[in-house]
Amino acid sequence: MSLRSAFRRQDSSFALPALNHAKHAQGMTTALEDEKEKLSGKDLEDPAALSAEDLDEKHRGADGRERAFETAEDIASRLISMHDVPSMPVNTARMYILGLGFTCFSAILGQIFYFRPAGYTVSSLFIVVFSLILGRLWSWLLPDASRGKVWDFLNPCAFNIKEHTCILIMSSTGFSSAMAISAFAAEELYYDTNPNYGVAIFTMIGSQFFGYGLVGLCRSFAVFPTYVVYPSLVPTVQLFDVLHHDTDVSAQKKCFRFFAIVFVAIFCWEFFPEFIAPTLTGVSIFCLARQDSAWVSHIFGGSYPNEGFGMFSLCFDWSYIQGMGSLYTPLQTTLTLFVGVGISIVVTAVCYVRNVWQAQNFPWMAQDLYYENGSLYNQTLVLDANYNLNTTALAEQGVPWYTMSMMLYYLGCNLAIGSTLMHGILWYGPAMLAAIRTFRARHGADRCTGLDPHYLKMLAYKEVPMYVYGGIVVGSFAMAMATCYTGHAQLPWYLWAGITGWQVDTSSLILMLGAAVVPGNARANMYFTLYGAQAAYQGVSMAQDLKLAQYTKVPPRTTLFVQSLGTVVAGMGTTSGLGQQVQSFNAQAYTWGALAKHMYAPGTTYAILPWMVLIGLAVPVPFWLVHKFFPKLRLNLVLTPLLCYTLGELNSGINSQWFISFTITLASQWYAHKYRATWFRRYNYILSAALDAGTITFVFIATFALFSGTGNTVTMPVWGLNPAGRYPDCMSALSNLPMFKPFSPFTSPRHGLTDGTSPLQTALSSKWAATLLRIDAGMVWWTE
Helix, strand or coil, rough: CCCHHHHCCCCCCCCCCCEEEEEECCCCCHHHHHHHCCCCHHHHCCCCHHHHHCCHHHCCCCCCCCCCCCCCCHHHHCCCCHHHHHHHCCCCCCCCCCCCHHHHHHHHHHHHHHHHCCCCCCCCCCHHHHHHHHHHHHHHCCCCCHHCHHHHHCCCCCCCHHHHHHHHHHHHHHHHHHHHHHHHHHHHCCCCCCCHHHHHHHHHHHHHHHHHHHHHHHHHCCCCECCCHHHHHHHHHHHHHHHHCCCCCCCEEEEHHHHHHHHHHHHHHHHHHHHHHHHHHHHCHHHHHCCHHHHHHHHHCCCCCCCCCCCCCCCCCCHHEEEEECCCCCCCHHHHHHHHHHHHHHHHHHHHHCCCHHHCCCCCCCCCCCCCCEEEEEEEHEEECCCCHHHHHHHHHHEEECHHHHHHHHHHHHHHHHHHHHHHHHHHHHHHHHHHHHHHCCCCCCCCCHHHHHHHHHHHCCCCHHHCCCCCHHHHHHHHHHHHHCCCCCHHHHHHHHCCCCCCCCCHHHHHHHHCCCCEEEEHHHHHHHHHHHHHHHHHHHHHHHHHHHHCCCHHHHHHHHHHHHHHHHHHHHHCCCCCCHHHHHHHHHHHHHHHHHCCCCCCCCCHHHHHHHHHCCCCCHHHHHHHCHHCCCCHHCHHHHHHHHHHCCCCCCCCCCHHHHHHHHHHHHHHHHCCCHHHHHHHHHHHHHHHHHHHHCCCCHHHEEEEECCCCCCCCCEEEEECCCCCCCCCEEEEEEECCCCCCCCCCHHCCCCCCCCHHHCCCCCCCCCCCCEECEEEEEEC
16 A cells, blocks of 8 residues: 555544654653553544543533633643654655745745835735645645555645644744844945845845744743643644644534635735725724814724834724734733733833923834934934944934834833843743643653653654754854855854744843944844844744644654755745834944943933833832732732833834734634633634635735736725725824834835835935835835
């Protein structure tokens, strides 16, 4: 029987594969054997195919009904299948050909969305859907392995879950736009330099691989344990289970049918908010009632970039709602987030009224630097030819200013850094130490009962040795230093080893370190931040990929290889543009690199900013102490790093999605989770996957069919929900205020921004005349 026919249908009756005791079970203790025994019977079936009556008694309440999800173990055992066939082919020609193709495609698409004026999160579920279609067409149309060795190489078996996962892991590296892109774009826009193409590629690859190496060394507590869930992965993993496991089971067919119906429905619906009726992006009753009030606009408006907080606005565009993760983010996280947003609204409004940091001189929300009179700051006038500070010119030009909303964002980031360190030590310190001890004795520890059951299944595969990840760190270090000197980034080699940023948004901390060790040089600080913060960002991405592979039982060595291959290919195909990320990245690097002593030293306007890291260390302590004495208050549910981070959460972009997102979270993570546990287990995450996949599929198709992706733009006729000019919302009040400046440096018909030439466009017109970025329908495109 050929492999093709063997894997045409994957039967859930496969028993637990025997571990290779010769290599993996040496010193295995009774505890590990007990865990292996627990992975038999019903635990091997896809959870979506089980009714409440078929679940183990431990998952049912006293009334016989399925109980709510309470722990990470519930997610691991009741939402995700532990089914595995170690002999299932994964390193196939089909996987690599489709994976490389989707990697190139996702790199381009990821950059397009990265430089949208309001930002956009691209869901990887788009790749899941289209790679499934192509993978199954490949399997069905090409001759199978019985036709000879050539076809055995090209089409060895039916398209399976491990190939599917590897394609996603490989291609998802392109969606995660490297921070190096912001550095290169900022260099060309603000410093009039053009990095060498080869230097740019190796800079991007080196900055990403450093993060991969770090998380590989830390995977014992960042990937393997059960408590490390990565909620955003659950919809993807459950969709994989629906598509590949037990496809002949009635319950599984219902899940797939549910996915298909929702996918088609949201695909059709997105045609309205994205094209027919753009006003549906954000509807505010308060703004409609008081279009002449700037304060109503600031508080309740949010359908335009940098307009307002979006309180009680109704957003009907899932492309914005999905970025909040409403259907999979735990309720604890969401409640903390929205409490923090409430605090942010109050603090921002008070600071503006009190004119803190000259707030009323500047736009309500913006990411650029300004002179004190509110005009855009020309940073090149205070730098010499080597991008060092010219103090004489600085005395003439004056120190730049942040907008108040952006300053609050930086304060929140710094608070979150300190809070994260202390929060992790107080609440998760013992668990992390236990996980490290367990990993050090991977096959002989008597503490294995605390490990993820999916991890125990992974013992059947060879793990990546620690020295490989160590080599990645060393190799990426050498690559980074070579590119720094070749590209004249002004960053001395001996300083980069001190970069250790990880978790939350650590760029502020990295900027401070860079300002201390490379004072007075803006470009050096920009690259210092790149290698530090990019390591953190890519480390989290790598950890998620490793966890995804653990959930779907992809061999660890294959996972590392496809992740690395995707990074290299995406790095060679990625290009740059302009958006809020570039403006913010440049502003921070410039102020910390060239002006740290003049802007953040004691006695200066923003002196409080560096101290917020130390203040953040104290934030979790009161919650921890009170919980020790009064546990019934449940203060252990307060995520202090997130609470701090949200201080400036509403500093930019479109904010109309917050209220509807919170409503959806309550319906999903509270009501369905608590009172409809069976529906929640079988359909909640499939619903999330279908909504995201259908939305991104429409956006992609519409981009090329309607929004000038092919060179021609289709214009929707003017009508009530697609008015000429500005939407009938709060903007009429803001447009008459001198402090209001549209977010985008160019024009944006999609968001009703006024026509005309912005200061930034004027400044760059001679340089970018042939390659101006044109914003059309909210998308950024290169035009010749």
